[in-house]
Amino acid sequence: MAVNPNNRTACPTPFLSDSPFTDGGFLEGRVCITLSEELTCCLPCPMTDWAYPDSFHSMSTAANWVAVVSTVGCVFLLLSWAVLPVDKTFRHYLSICLTTAVVFMNLGFVIPLAAKPEQCFDDITPNSMKTSSVCAASGMFIILGGWAGVLWVFLRALSLHLQICWQLVVGRNFMWFAQAIGWGIPGAGVILAFLLSGVSFRFGSTCHINHKNSLADLWIPLLVFAGITIIIQFATFGYCIKVYLASLADNAASTEGSNLPSYTNSIRTMTPKQAYRRVRRVIALQWRGIAIVLIIIADVIFFSVVFVFQDNTVEKVKKDGTVALPWIFCLLENAGDKEKCLDKAGVLVVNMPTVGAVLFLLGMNGIWLCLFLGRWSMITGWRDLFISSPNRNKREFVSVDARLDDLKKDTRSYEMLSRDDSGKIVDHSVTPSVVTPISPTLARSDMGSPAMQQHHDYSNHHHHADGRRTPDFFGQTARYHTPVSSFSSPRPPTQQAQHHQPVTWDARETYARGTSPQPVGQDRYVNPLAMNRI
Structure with missing residues (x-):
């Protein structure tokens, strides 16, 4: 912006006269002192x-x-x-x-x-x-x-x-x-x-x-x-x-x-x-x-x-x-x-x-x-x-394997019962493999054993005494592991169950009220899957 040097020096140093400057910018932001009607001196910007x-x-x-x-x-x-x-x-x-x-x-x-x-x-x-x-x-x-x-x-x-x-x-x-x-x-x-x-x-x-x-x-x-x-x-x-x-x-x-x-x-x-x-x-x-x-x-x-x-x-x-x-x-x-x-x-x-x-x-x-x-x-x-997904999945897979290895160490903790052709109860707990419903890979690898094949056939073709078919929800039945504090256990079927008589339970064993009186000492059969059927 053009400024008249004479007007600039009209005010004592360091002040400047406002007459050479136009009306641009924020005029109210100027810090000026009026010395006379013709002379106004302002402080240079910025203050x-x-x-x-x-x-x-x-x-x-x-x-x-x-x-x-x-x-x-x-x-x-x-x-x-x-x-x-x-x-x-x-x-x-x-x-x-x-x-x-x-x-x-x-x-x-x-x-x-x-x-x-x-x-x-x-x-x-x-x-x-x-x-x-x-x-x-x-x-x-x-x-x-x-x-x-x-x-x-x-x-x-x-x-x-x-x-x-x-x-x-x-x-x-x-x-x-x-x-x-x-x-x-x-x-x-x-x-x-x-x-x-x-x-x-x-x-x-x-x-x-x-x-x-x-x-x-x-x-x-x-x-x-x-x-x-x-x-x-x-x-x-x-x-x-x-x-x-x-x-x-x-x-x-x-x-x-x-x-x-x-x-x-x-x-x-x-x-x-x-x-x-x-x-x-x-x-x-x-x-x-x-x-x-x-x-x-x-x-x-x-x-x-x-x-x-x-x-x-x-x-x-x-x-x-x-x-x-x-x-x-x-x-x-x-x-x-x-x-x-x-x-x-x-x-x-x-x-x-x-x-x-x-x-x-x-x-x-x-x-x-x-x-x-x-x-x-x-x-x-x-x-x-x-974190990359493969690394995370790898750690999880190792953890699952470790848990399965621990379970395999005690095969007697599981029971796997089925019927043979003659109607007798067969115990497959001596099988060295541990099968659970959440172990599909292990299940497929063990299906080749005679015991597993026999149990698979039982799961697919077993009928109740009253003619109903048991659905195969998991593809195969897992071995039953008796809890530490359990007051009940699976029992073999009795003559009462084979002759289409109603199944009851003993209140002394289950802490529940029975539906009908039973003779003392008579065997009773409780189907664990039928107990939870809706």
């Missing part, structure tokens, strides 16, 4: 180069890199929740939406780090959202992330409060309400902020909302929701303390041996100790969410207060130039050497340690999410996901 030491840029860049690490952590959480099973991640829509909000906020710092935008439209005028697309994008993500972060921690605190204090089970209705509030209000907030205030480069390489109407359309609503969240959170803590103190005085014998309310009582009629145990379990499950709520609310309140104070300080200097006269005279006396006047620049900006704390805390929100919402099972879940 932070004069109010802070040169290390400010290094600090700002480091904070942006922290935001990059934070974004990577949030993306890892989102991918884990999307890909891994629930038992590995314990995902919940409140956690997912809060993490997404933090990603949006971090993008407000990551985009300027990648794009390296020009902060100034000309020598005295900063860029705005109308003259820089990077400014518009970073400002939008900062406002959207701030709004969404505050609202989702508010909804998380409200959900916990309803569960603990009011014994309400938040369900699908609350989820849809949370989605409407958690994303609807931030979207409306971004639109109002852009229409009523706008964003520009005012505080480093990231665009922030302008002073005009910013209190009404951003800062006050944010602080109101943050305040409500704190009230709800401390009300929940107060209820927990009250329940704990009441449980100390509860000596009722009915609650000493019970951790849960009885089925005959309502949750609202729980004794103090039962209520305390319930609250303690909820807090044990939700303490990570409680910590996240407190951390993000503290960050947002800190950032809001600091930036509002910074905003009001700059506006005060614009309205009353005499406030900055000690700093201006220092620059004039030292020919524009800012290093000698930094101690007097406090009237223009917030001190650098406070600014650095704000930027780093905002950038670390994603790291806190990883620490509190992330779980070691996510790491193991990704490890299991990338």
Whole structure:
């Protein structure tokens, strides 16, 4: 942009006259002092180069890199929740939406780090959202992330409060309400902020909302929701303390041996100790969410207060130039050497340690999410996901073989009964092979033995005495293994069963009530398969 050198030097160093510059850029972002009706001197852009030491840029860049690490952590959480099973991640829509909000906020710092935008439209005028697309994008993500972060921690605190204090089970209705509030209000907030205030480069390489109407359309609503969240959170803590103190005085014998309310009582009629145990379990499950709520609310309140104070300080200097006269005279006396006047620049900006704390805390929100919402099972879940299937199947096959080898060592633990052609009971337990219904490979290999072939024929052609055919569900009958604590065992068929008489059992042996009286000492036959027939 063409500038008249004569007009540029009309103001004392380092100030520049505004007459050579056009009306482009964010005019309200200029820091100027009117010396006369014809002469207005402005501080060169950007203002932070004069109010802070040169290390400010290094600090700002480091904070942006922290935001990059934070974004990577949030993306890892989102991918884990999307890909891994629930038992590995314990995902919940409140956690997912809060993490997404933090990603949006971090993008407000990551985009300027990648794009390296020009902060100034000309020598005295900063860029705005109308003259820089990077400014518009970073400002939008900062406002959207701030709004969404505050609202989702508010909804998380409200959900916990309803569960603990009011014994309400938040369900699908609350989820849809949370989605409407958690994303609807931030979207409306971004639109109002852009229409009523706008964003520009005012505080480093990231665009922030302008002073005009910013209190009404951003800062006050944010602080109101943050305040409500704190009230709800401390009300929940107060209820927990009250329940704990009441449980100390509860000596009722009915609650000493019970951790849960009885089925005959309502949750609202729980004794103090039962209520305390319930609250303690909820807090044990939700303490990570409680910590996240407190951390993000503290960050947002800190950032809001600091930036509002910074905003009001700059506006005060614009309205009353005499406030900055000690700093201006220092620059004039030292020919524009800012290093000698930094101690007097406090009237223009917030001190650098406070600014650095704000930027780093905002950038670390994603790291806190990883620490509190992330779980070691996510790491193991990704490890299991990338393990090759052949290796996993091989280990399982070896394990099954090992178990079958152990079973083969004791062949007497199985009984295999069948009838020969003469009707006598044949015991095949002397067969060296162990056959089970879940061992098809072993079953096929043993079918060649005479004993197995005979048993196979019996399984396929055996009829009950009453003419019914026994279905062959497994292809072959497994040997019967008598349990250690069993009070019954398979018996051979008796004359009673062969003459079509009803089968009964002895209550003394089975601990059950018999259907008809039987003579003492008479043999009885119980078909194990017929006992479970539907």
